[in-house]
């Protein structure tokens with residue numbers, strides 16, 4: 001035990017240190033289409049450490065991080081366009097083998113402990129994807145090695161796929177659920193053999209903090225204040241949310257204020273666009289795309305154009321932390337400004 | 338405007354009808370009595386006008402529900418004869434009384450809660466001003482008074498209402514009821530321009546973890562592990578009735594009897610937290626609407642998979658006489674295991 005602690009200098013991160021690295025990542029809200037395909041370079045360092053959860057418990061994670069000395073869970077949001085060449089360099093700072101995979105696009109294969117690898121691939125199909133470590137599945141992914149990856153249609157700034165309904169801004173909602181017992185088992189190099197019991201729930205790496213709680217309103221701590229998660233718009237600011245599930249729990253994604261236009265389901269364009277206030281999100285890498293239309297809330301009297309509403313998972317166990325603490329789970333706010 | 342903007346310097350609840358809302362605001366921290374991160378208030382409703390329809394609801398924290406095995410489980414719910422400051426009106430039921438309104442009505446839902454606890458009403462799928470949305474952290478948890486939620490439904494369809502205070506616990510404890518919005522044509526038409534129907538069935542499927550049913554309304558809010566991340570249900574109900582055996586069979590309005598040539602509308606509400614799969618016993622139904630919105634094209638199905646709080650409006654036009662078993666599996670959100678199944682019936686004569 002002592003030996004392993006000496007060998008690895010475990011980094012302990014407040015959640016503040018984590019998200020600040022992320023907020024500076026690829027800008028999403030203003031995507032400018034390019035006339036020419038480009039080569040996109042991205043370097044990830046596979047690192048490990050502890051992240052303090054809302055109840056004060058430190059949980060072990062691994063991440064695709066921007067540097068050797070930090071830990072980022074999830075990895076930086078990436079957005080590219082059809083035809084681009086993406087060159088990803090993975091620097092594995094750990095002693096264990098890992099990989100970088102995007103289903104249907106690229107699989108780096110094994111990257112041994114201490115090794116680095118550069119992979120290059122072209123993206124040809126617009127859509128919402130997860131990059132993740134596919135080795136030792138699903139454990140390496142669950143430990144935090146995952147991130148959102150979006151491919152915009154060629155030359156488009158406002159469509160999910162050619163011919164799709166349009167939007168003016170876009171967000172990732174990447175959900176995760178965390179069983180600290182599993183994370184500790186993974187840390188020790190073993191395979192979890194206990195029943196999966198998630199105790200923490202995040203979106204884009206953060207849990208919520210209700211008003212008055214320590215860290216509330218801090219964009220580096222509170223998912224309700226995180227600009228990557230909380231939607232801000234005026235009436236008419238149609239907003240694409242790219243919803244991904246890195247965890248194992250099936251979820252129900254529920255918005256107040258407006259129904260969502262449900263465009264894709266697990267990578268397939270739906271036959272019809274349904275207007276839904278709850279959308280089924282499968283566990284284990286389920287995904288969908290939906291547009292939150294930012295229409296005046298239809299049932300208000302007198303009519304309103306401003307207000308604040310929640311997005312929360314209706315699978316309400318996911319609204320807790322450590323077995324209690326309602327509102328310290330995976331939720332955010334939607335601001336009609 | 339909302340609580341999120343003013344968590345430390347409360348300016349939103351100073352009009353509390355009890356005169357103390359402002360001072361109690363700010364949430365967070367120990368509220369005394371073991372409630373944390375609650376936002377008590379019962380101010381005047383902004384923009385209040387006269388209502389076409391009014392519901393007066395109180396709170397009942399002692400609703401016995403007897404299961405088929407003889408076990409009695411304590412449920413919480415809204416009582417239909419609340420009103421007044423005490424909020425301790427008539428006895429509640431499980432589920433809570435259904436609300437039925439007409440598209441375009443101005444509706445008041447008056448929730449009365451006494452000084453000992455806090456609850457809200459969120460009309461799920463209804464999208465009003467946030468001051469009438471019933472989400473505590475954004476506005477207030479109704480405490481020590483009566484609050485009027487004002488809304489005007491724009492879309493006919495199937496909804497439900499539920500408490501949104503410590504929601505994980507309160508909704509599981511049974512604090513919900515059906516909410517039906519009829520089109521101007523009235524009951525018998527699903528939505529303007531949509532199908533009509535002769536008979537209606539209500540399939541509100543939910544799971545109960547009896548180990549949660551001795552917890553206080555504040556459970557977990559100040560921290561500590563009270564097990565709310567694990568819902569391990571041991572009872573399965575459909576529209577308030579133990580669904581594991583025959584209790585809901587042939588029991589309208591859960592089960593339905595229709596004549597050949599008649600149209601049955603089933604309003605299916607996934608009221609639990611775990612995913613569900615509902616099967617129609619060999620019948621094919623047509624989904625015309627979901628979550629209170631018409632589908633662009635109706636879809637024919639023999640089963641539906643649903644996530645928590647989804648609603649589906651399904652029309653059946655059975656051609657063959659017989660009894661058809663409507664079974665809903667409640668499926669564990671991680672393992673995919675079937676945890677239990679509710680049973681109801683459609684009898685075609």
Ligand SMILES: [Cu+2]
Nearest residue numbers: 456500502507
């Ligand atoms: Cu309640």
Ligand SMILES: [Cu+2]
Nearest residue numbers: 314461499646
């Ligand atoms: Cu709801």
